[in-house]
Amino acid sequence: MRESLIKAQPWLGLISRLVLGGVLFIAGYLKVGTPDKSQMAVRAYEVLPISLANLIGLLLPYVEIGIGLLLILGVYTRISAALGGAIMVVFIVAIAQAWARGLTIDCGCFGGGGQVAASETKYLSEIIRDTALVLLALYLIRYPNTKFSIDKSPKLAK
């Protein structure tokens, strides 16, 4: 049992990398062409001053694409996973505060965003999804040796 877990570990790592990195990459890719919308989505959380929210709305899709690519390729896996996980924690906090304050917004995670009707909010499922991604990030921080990664030194490969 223990042996097979050890054997499976780099493969689980690969899956974690591809899922976390893939979600980040797609999320960034879907937003990168519509900066106005992305800025609107960040403003709608009503946390940051408007000018800072607009700057983050502009930069965030590029950051997501970057971390997503590094994870997919498996470069500096532990650091990339830590960054990806940290972003997800920020998202969870942002969504939770919007929920707690009774705002009615779309998270804007994959494009979209801004204010929506109260019946269209999906806070719980958004938080569950992001929490699952944080768990993948934690797994990668604990076990950064994964299959098919650029990180892996050729000498260690078996």
Place this chain on the structure above:
Amino acid sequence: MGKKDAGAPKKDNFTRNLVVVVVVGVILIMLVPTLISKQGDKTAAIPASVSSSEGYGIVFNADLVGKPKIEIYEDFQCPFCAQFEAMAGEYLEDLIAKKEAKVVYHPLSFIGDESVRAANAAACAADENNFLAFHKNLYSNQPSAENSGEWSNDYFKAAGLGVGITGGNFASCVDNLKYQDWVVNVANEGGKRNVNSTPSVFVNGKLIENESIRTNQIFDLNKFKSAVAKG
């Protein structure tokens, strides 16, 4: 990485660093043009009816005093904006014609390329003193899908003809995206005003919540009229 990796060969680190540099480089190359285009250009061409002091909106009855000011932030591709226009369009045109309100239209473009083209074409129509008819025409023919390719420059030129705009100025204005930089300015001003959904309607500077002018999820003209009357 872990302990085992501590002695990883240098060649490996070189590859990793190279990949990081390439990824960061490609992203910067993509990011910089976006940052520049989002700067906006205060010297951009604007239609005669546009006022930079009104958030670059298209203004009707600019000099009217003592009457309500109605500001509408909208996106030509937004379905709720089409619903709002169907409900309030004629009423607003009436207020404008009778000089009973100052009305400012802010065509936003957050849905994408075809919103930019539509806003540009609407500004071109404003130059021909035909903004309101063109505005109504676009909303009543809004494509069911966003950025589907249906709203091309040729489409807008035909729509212009449909509301009686003739002559080459309009066509070249549409084709050359003459007011493209103005569209960026409108969007930036909307962002600064914290407009986070469309339509966003302000009466005398106060945001009218969309929920408050709907009945059973549908825009209600009577509720909107009383919101305007209340000021």
